[in-house]
Amino acid sequence: MTETNHERWSEDVAAYLLGALEPDEATVLERHAEGCERCRAEIRWMTPAVDALPESVERLEPPRELRERVMAEVRFDAEPENVFKDDPAAAGVFARASNWLRELGSGPMGLRPVVGFAAAILVVAAVAGFAIGGGIGGGSGGGGTSTVVAGTAPGVTAKVISTDGSGTLHLANVKQLPSDRVLEAWVQREGEVEPVEALFVPDRKGKASTELPDMSGVEVVMVTTEPQGGSKAPTSAPIITISTQ
Amino acid sequence: MTVRKEKAERLADEELMPLIGEKDPEAFEVFYDRHGGVAYSLAYRIVGEKAAAEDVTQEAFISIWKSGARFDRARGSVRSWMLSIVRNRAIDALRSRAGKAPKLSFDDDAILEQRPSEELTDAEAMRRETATELRGALGELPGEQSKVIELAYFGGFSQSEISRMLGVPLGTVKGRMRLGLEKIRGELAEGLA
Numbered sequence: 117m118t119e120t121n122h123e124r125w126s127e128d129v130a131a132y133l134l135g136a137l138e139p140d141e142a143t144v145l146e147r148h149a150e151g152c153e154r155c156r157a158e159i160r161w162m163t164p165a166v167d168a169l170p171e172s173v174e175r176l177e178p179p180r181e182l183r184e185r186v187m188a189e190v191r192f193d194a195e196p197e198n199v200f201k202d203d204p205a206a207a208g209v210f211a212r213a214s215n216w217l218r219e220l221g222s223g224p225m226g227l228r229p230v231v232g233f234a235a236a237i238l239v240v241a242a243v244a245g246f247a248i249g250g251g252i253g254g255g256s257g258g259g260g261t262s263t264v265v266a267g268t269a270p271g272v273t274a275k276v277i278s279t280d281g282s283g284t285l286h287l288a289n290v291k292q293l294p295s296d297r298v299l300e301a302w303v304q305r306e307g308e309v310e311p312v313e314a315l316f317v318p319d320r321k322g323k324a325s326t327e328l329p330d331m332s333g334v335e336v337v338m339v340t341t342e343p344q345g346g347s348k349a350p351t352s353a354p355i356i357t358i359s360t361q
Numbered sequence: 362m363t364v365r366k367e368k369a370e371r372l373a374d375e376e377l378m379p380l381i382g383e384k385d386p387e388a389f390e391v392f393y394d395r396h397g398g399v400a401y402s403l404a405y406r407i408v409g410e411k412a413a414a415e416d417v418t419q420e421a422f423i424s425i426w427k428s429g430a431r432f433d434r435a436r437g438s439v440r441s442w443m444l445s446i447v448r449n450r451a452i453d454a455l456r457s458r459a460g461k462a463p464k465l466s467f468d469d470d471a472i473l474e475q476r477p478s479e480e481l482t483d484a485e486a487m488r489r490e491t492a493t494e495l496r497g498a499l500g501e502l503p504g505e506q507s508k509v510i511e512l513a514y515f516g517g518f519s520q521s522e523i524s525r526m527l528g529v530p531l532g533t534v535k536g537r538m539r540l541g542l543e544k545i546r547g548e549l550a551e552g553l554a
Contacts, residue, residue: 130538135452136513136520163437165545169514170403170444172495178401182415186397186422187390193426194384271419291416322412 122154129158133166181289185271274356276328276337283328285337287356290318293341299355300346301326304336315346334360366391374439378432381425389426396440397422400447407451407515408458417454421447452517498548506541509534 125148131137132145149155271289285301293299301312318324328337338354340347366387369377374395380388400421405414425443432442499507512518512526520538524531 127532127535127539130542131513131520131535133542134510134513134538135448136518136523136538138519138521162542162546164549165542166514167437167441167444168495168545168549169499169510170399170406170448171492172499173399173402173406173492174496175398175492176402176405178397178418179411179415182401182418183393183397186393186419187386189419189423190389190426191386194386271415 283331287324300342303334305333404451417451506537509537510541
């Protein structure tokens with residue numbers, strides 16, 4: 117294609133820049149423009165107009181929590197070993213949670229190791245302290261909260277409040293689930309994983325909670341999404357994992 | 362504030378990108394602080410819900426963190442590149458939500474109710490002033506032109522879909538898009554650029 121059929125293509129330049137061509141149409145125009153200086157000049161001329169469109173949007177202040185979540189993931193991805201450098205207790209709990217998940221991956225439940233798990237650990241010491249307020253690893257004893265959280269769902273935070281042998285699990289920032297999926301909590305005691313009977317779903321604000329009737333000896337709590345009615349063993353990677361010790 | 366972050370704050374976006382490509386979190390933090398506001402605002406403008414806008418913004422920035430080294434300065438500014446990533450992800454999110462129509466007006470009460478930032482850098486203050494002028498320029502476009510531009514850019518509709526939606530010939534849609542963009546470009550050339 118040459119400049120001789122420029123006019124035919126020129127009328128699509130605006131739609132191309134606005135993202136309004138079908139992918140194959142866009143590809144054809146790009147190929148033509150490679151050999152058509154007039155089209156390239158039009159694209160160069162009109163591009164600032166399209167670049168101006170997002171700049172025209174009314175400015176909003178993004179939530180502070182969004183920045184915290186993004187930077188937590190970035191810092192962990194960059195230097196996972198430094199994330200817990202100021203909190204050895206958190207580092208220990210984090211390591212136990214990680215090991216537990218790895219064991220799940222090779223264990224009888226057949227869960228594959230979570231792809232990119234290390235990069236997906238989102239709620240790190242600083243964020244957990246901010247979001248949960250109970251302090252990392254501060255959950256022993258009656259009425260304590262347990263905190264260290266790892267998981268595959270971006271932004272999800274959690275806390276377990278334990279009182280007199282039972283507990284309540286609170287989640288925040290959980291995405292809405294398809295109508296055929298529910299949240300199911302699991303507890304680990306002495307290496308054995310068992311389901312928590314009550315199934316639950318997030319509310320419209322992304323908050324979800326469930327009772328943990330028996331917290332005795334529980335080492336880890338995790339949550340997965342499961343089909344309606346729940347499962348006898350986890351069938352998906354945990355969206356969140358909380359070490360209670 | 363660390364020395365590294367102070368240094369990063371003095372760098373232009375194009376100079377930050379190689380550092381981000383080398384996985385420097387402080388360079389990325391500066392990048393986020395510089396562009397997080399407009400990214401979130403654009404995402405909200407397209408998806409129309411705070412939670413979804415947060416998801417889109419987070420996914421876009423993490424994608425940039427993971428692919429920062431792939432920025433090609435020959436294809437435009439870092440900011441435009443970043444906003445195109447946000448826009449694409451927001452349009453994807455919009456399309457994945459069945460039955461949700463895009464917002465079509467620049468003058469949106471829900472947006473205006475949002476609390477504006479109290480502390481602005483000079484650069485951000487200038488950008489907001491420019492944004493106001495741009496909205497004015499867009500507002501002066503004939504309605505038929507601004508509508509096709511909004512449907513395409515903020516709604517993610519193709520020109521064929523817009524043609525069917527508005528019940529006008531495809532050629533008319535193309536012409537309105539072109540005229541609208543040319544007018545905006547003309548305004549930019551006269552003083553907004």
